[in-house]
Amino acid sequence: AAAAGGNWTCEPAPTLTRSSTVRAAVLLALALLSLLGNAATIASIRRRPARQPSAVYALILHLSAADLLVTVFCIAGEAAWSYAVQWLAGNAACKLFKFAQVFSLYLSTFILVLIGIDRFVAVRYPMRALGTAKRLSRLIAFVWVLSMLLSIPQMVIFHVERGPFCELFLQCVTYGFYTEPWQEQLYAAFSLMCMFVLPLAILIGTYVSTVITIARSERAFRAEVAVGLKSEVLDANRRRLIHRAKTKSMRISVVIVVAFIVWWTPYYCMMIIFLFLNPDKHLSEDLQSAIFFFGMSNSLVNPIIYGAFHLWRPKRRGRLSDRGRDGSTFTQRSLMGSMRRVRPPTAEETTLVALEEGPAAAAAAAPAAGAAPAASASRLSVRVLRRASRASSFKTAL
Numbered sequence: 001a002a003a004a005g006g007n008w009t010c011e012p013a014p015t016l017t018r019s020s021t022v023r024a025a026v027l028l029a030l031a032l033l034s035l036l037g038n039a040a041t042i043a044s045i046r047r048r049p050a051r052q053p054s055a056v057y058a059l060i061l062h063l064s065a066a067d068l069l070v071t072v073f074c075i076a077g078e079a080a081w082s083y084a085v086q087w088l089a090g091n092a093a094c095k096l097f098k099f100a101q102v103f104s105l106y107l108s109t110f111i112l113v114l115i116g117i118d119r120f121v122a123v124r125y126p127m128r129a130l131g132t133a134k135r136l137s138r139l140i141a142f143v144w145v146l147s148m149l150l151s152i153p154q155m156v157i158f159h160v161e162r163g164p165f166c167e168l169f170l171q172c173v174t175y176g177f178y179t180e181p182w183q184e185q186l187y188a189a190f191s192l193m194c195m196f197v198l199p200l201a202i203l204i205g206t207y208v209s210t211v212i213t214i215a216r217s218e219r220a221f222r223a224e225v226a227v228g229l230k231s232e233v234l235d236a237n238r239r240r241l242i243h244r245a246k247t248k249s250m251r252i253s254v255v256i257v258v259a260f261i262v263w264w265t266p267y268y269c270m271m272i273i274f275l276f277l278n279p280d281k282h283l284s285e286d287l288q289s290a291i292f293f294f295g296m297s298n299s300l301v302n303p304i305i306y307g308a309f310h311l312w313r314p315k316r317r318g319r320l321s322d323r324g325r326d327g328s329t330f331t332q333r334s335l336m337g338s339m340r341r342v343r344p345p346t347a348e349e350t351t352l353v354a355l356e357e358g359p360a361a362a363a364a365a366a367p368a369a370g371a372a373p374a375a376s377a378s379r380l381s382v383r384v385l386r387r388a389s390r391a392s393s394f395k396t397a398l
Contacts, residue, residue: 027079069104094172106147267295
């Protein structure tokens, strides 16, 4: 307010503008797409047979739930707020809303970290990955509780404040809470470390270690084939399953880390710039809106990534295992008619197939990787002996 000739004048309160309308429309479109994608992911997981539990699917389920919270509070909530211009829901709702926003972002990030840790343990320490349903449930519960605890400061910092305008204009802000600029910067730096820097470091560490372990296993497997198993015919079905599981694990590892960096790095860089460098106000508003849209769209990307790699696979006409009508596994023979001897799968390979392809594929690969069943081996032996007998008779006749 300012005095002019003894009369006090004041500025009019902000109203709905074209840019605010566009912002609300874009956020609403993102919210609808994210809602459909994550709901489809949850429905796909819920339709899976209960007898085939998988840690990765449980984690994807919780990730989709977290992304739904991001959709409701961070995307749809911001859309409604942009259209309303001011805060209309009261002080308690202001605190709960800000709590829910940060909680959903923490939860989504921490579930991503859990997926990275679960994949790392399954590949690097396969025996520890067996029977970890209770341990996984505890970790998920811990992540939910930790996200809640880290979000509590939002309920203290934010409150409803009346703006210095002619009309009654209320807004959910932090105005008046911080007494020094460094306090806000300290809290922002703490949030940056917990929500981005540390999770990114863990993701990179676990996925790099996973890829290295898989690459070493692949080299060891090829060396074993080249040096020690030259006279053996390896089971093609098992090799195909294990190779596909390893390839998928490396691909999804790269995609997850790259997506996390690409979608969230601009957002947190923007936060650092605004807090510590004080850029031009007009430039910062436009840039902030664009980067905010980009960061929030990460909730659309997660179901696409995990759906493409784990859920929505093209249906195959044939079964992965090459089995005959009598249920016995087809066996290959060398030109001399010798029986094959196939190395059984390692615990790492079996666990990796179960992680990427599901328990059913792992069960199908395990028997195919071992020695032939007794009945099948017996039938093969008889066929080989008969062939040898016929060859001997032919030579005698000559």
